[in-house]
Amino acid sequence: MSQAAKRSFALSFYTLISRILGVFRDHFMAVSFGTGTVASAFSVAYRLPNMFRNLLAEGTLSQSFMPLYSESDKEGTEAARRMSGAVLSFLFVILLSFVVLVFSFSPYALPFLVGGTAEYSGLVVELTYILFFLIVTASLSSIYMAISNVKNRFFVPSLSPIILNLSYLTVFLGIFPFVEWELLTKVRVLCFAIVGGGIIQLLVQAWYVSKNGEGPIFSWNYKHPAISKIFNLMLPAVVGGGFYQLGLLVDIFLANWVQNQNPGLGAVVSLDYAQRLVQLPTGIIGVALATTTLPALLSSLKQNRHSEVPKEMLGVLGFAGFLTAPAALGIGILAGPILDSIYFGGRWDHLATETTILPLIFYSVAVPFYSMNKVLISTFYAFQDTKTPLRVQAFTFALNLTLNFSLIFFLKHSAIALSSAVSTIVTWTLLSRSLKKHEAPFPWEGFFSKIVKLILPLLSMGIFLFLYKEFAHRPVMDFLSEIGLGYANSSRISLTAAVLPGMIIFFSSSLLLGLEEIRLITGKLLRKK
Numbered sequence: 001m002s003q004a005a006k007r008s009f010a011l012s013f014y015t016l017i018s019r020i021l022g023v024f025r026d027h028f029m030a031v032s033f034g035t036g037t038v039a040s041a042f043s044v045a046y047r048l049p050n051m052f053r054n055l056l057a058e059g060t061l062s063q064s065f066m067p068l069y070s071e072s073d074k075e076g077t078e079a080a081r082r083m084s085g086a087v088l089s090f091l092f093v094i095l096l097s098f099v100v101l102v103f104s105f106s107p108y109a110l111p112f113l114v115g116g117t118a119e120y121s122g123l124v125v126e127l128t129y130i131l132f133f134l135i136v137t138a139s140l141s142s143i144y145m146a147i148s149n150v151k152n153r154f155f156v157p158s159l160s161p162i163i164l165n166l167s168y169l170t171v172f173l174g175i176f177p178f179v180e181w182e183l184l185t186k187v188r189v190l191c192f193a194i195v196g197g198g199i200i201q202l203l204v205q206a207w208y209v210s211k212n213g214e215g216p217i218f219s220w221n222y223k224h225p226a227i228s229k230i231f232n233l234m235l236p237a238v239v240g241g242g243f244y245q246l247g248l249l250v251d252i253f254l255a256n257w258v259q260n261q262n263p264g265l266g267a268v269v270s271l272d273y274a275q276r277l278v279q280l281p282t283g284i285i286g287v288a289l290a291t292t293t294l295p296a297l298l299s300s301l302k303q304n305r306h307s308e309v310p311k312e313m314l315g316v317l318g319f320a321g322f323l324t325a326p327a328a329l330g331i332g333i334l335a336g337p338i339l340d341s342i343y344f345g346g347r348w349d350h351l352a353t354e355t356t357i358l359p360l361i362f363y364s365v366a367v368p369f370y371s372m373n374k375v376l377i378s379t380f381y382a383f384q385d386t387k388t389p390l391r392v393q394a395f396t397f398a399l400n401l402t403l404n405f406s407l408i409f410f411l412k413h414s415a416i417a418l419s420s421a422v423s424t425i426v427t428w429t430l431l432s433r434s435l436k437k438h439e440a441p442f443p444w445e446g447f448f449s450k451i452v453k454l455i456l457p458l459l460s461m462g463i464f465l466f467l468y469k470e471f472a473h474r475p476v477m478d479f480l481s482e483i484g485l486g487y488a489n490s491s492r493i494s495l496t497a498a499v500l501p502g503m504i505i506f507f508s509s510s511l512l513l514g515l516e517e518i519r520l521i522t523g524k525l526l527r528k529k
Helices: 003-034 039-073 077-114 117-129 134-149 160-176 183-210 225-261 266-300 306-332 335-343 350-365 367-382 387-411 416-437 444-482 485-510 514-529
Strands: none
Touching: 003 160, 003 183, 003 266, 003 335, 039 077, 039 117, 039 134, 039 183, 039 225, 039 266, 039 367, 077 117, 077 134, 077 225, 134 183, 134 225, 160 335, 183 266, 225 387, 225 416, 266 306, 266 335, 266 350, 266 367, 266 387, 266 416, 306 335, 306 350, 306 367, 306 416, 306 444, 306 514, 335 350, 335 485, 350 367, 350 514, 367 387, 367 416, 387 416, 444 485, 485 514
């Protein structure tokens, strides 16, 4: 098993904590705001800074920065500190300018893009004004996190999403139960709390880097060679990643159009919550693997051990498939019970669940590919190749748009999820085939060998979950209702009765077949004991 895969196991645990908190966050969001106008306005307003955060903070910025920081570190700690200080100073000015630009155009562009009533578009603009400061804190935090990751320190960087989720939960558990505010006041307070969480994120990451003697030496040295290099690397990556993020933006505006054409459908929020659910396994596995893969590949390339790159890739891709394939299968089969278990109650009703089921099923198909794409893109970045992902993402962006406009009249908002899933699978296919140009061919033989070994465990688990959903779920729900349990709690108990045996079936059959990934997991657990 590759070193990156081993490190990602620990990082996945930290990310799991964040994602569990995220599930609680989404539950309180659903029951507090439902799928109505206020919830839709928040989803759109949050999507805008989140789009740029994913593009910069969690993607191209940090992954373009890491190879250059690694090179500067060869010259000594002070050279690396001066390099990071110059980049942070320049980035801060650029980000503030960008925020001012967005603020200037939002009152004119957003009402045109989201449509709906004047009150709705006005609320979107107002919440965007508050939340857009997240792009500043998240991007600056990502540089500090990248510094730690280059040094193979992953724990404190992994706390950033935990801090942000805690800012949500502080409001939901510490403020909302004790006040009688209208929805508009609540959503404004929540937005300010989220921005506060972003500021705390930045302070924690900056403190940790400084504590380890790697604090940036700030200077307005815009002629520092690292700045031109990082932006030369970033430009194709930003454009390439921008195609993906622009696709997400188009999705949200198309969902707004569907919602305006079908009042009461709640298309915007339904897509948002479905996407968040599939981000649970993607975030735990895909982000962890991508984060640990890049430093491992940089180390191999620095020592001219190019032959180790396919082996590292096979290890992390096999681990990604092993953990995300059963998650995708489980989400697809148990979509309804999962939605009811997490979101039902308050302003979230049966109609909201029904509206979200089909998009969730479509998104779930691509879960393993979302995760593997993060690993593949990290591999290209290790070779300082950001142009190949750009070309691939440009093509799949066009494909996504074509599918959206072809299917939306038949499947409504579910077409957006299906188009996204198909585009993600095509992206994986093209990226994996393009690796051969770097003398690091995709390890097809080993990869397909791992897939074949997964078939029996997946089939066993899938059959059990399908039979439970078809023949046991409803009787269990009826029984629990008869003894006085509410619908949401009954759904949680029934879901647990399906998921736990399903997991046991998958992992035990994997252990019997001697899969390498399950040996890594059991080895880690037994050593901890």
